[in-house]
Amino acid sequence: MALSPKEVAHFLEAIPSVKHRAVLMTAYAAGLRISEATRLTVSDIDSQCCNSLLLLVVFTETLM
Incomplete structure (x- = not known):
């Protein structure tokens, strides 16, 4: 199930902490865990x- 852009925006706007919102926005935009x-x-x-902007992701999990 995929969220619509409107649903994603609504979810992110509901996060009160700026720090947590920034982490989740970055994770979502870059496809990070x-x-x-x-x-x-x-x-x-x-x-x-x-x-x-490029992100260097060093810590990744190995998929088996």
């Missing part, structure tokens, strides 16, 4: 490459 999103650091963001 929560464990990956919560381990991101400022050094994982490359703003100098290709005129866009």
Whole structure:
């Protein structure tokens, strides 16, 4: 089941903590697992490459 853009916006707007909302927005936009999103650091963001922001995700789970 996929959420519509309106449902996603409604869900994110309901989160009172700016920090938690930012983590969930980043996770959703980048397709990250929560464990990956919560381990991101400022050094994982490359703003100098290709005129866009790139995220370096180091901690991933192995799919078997």
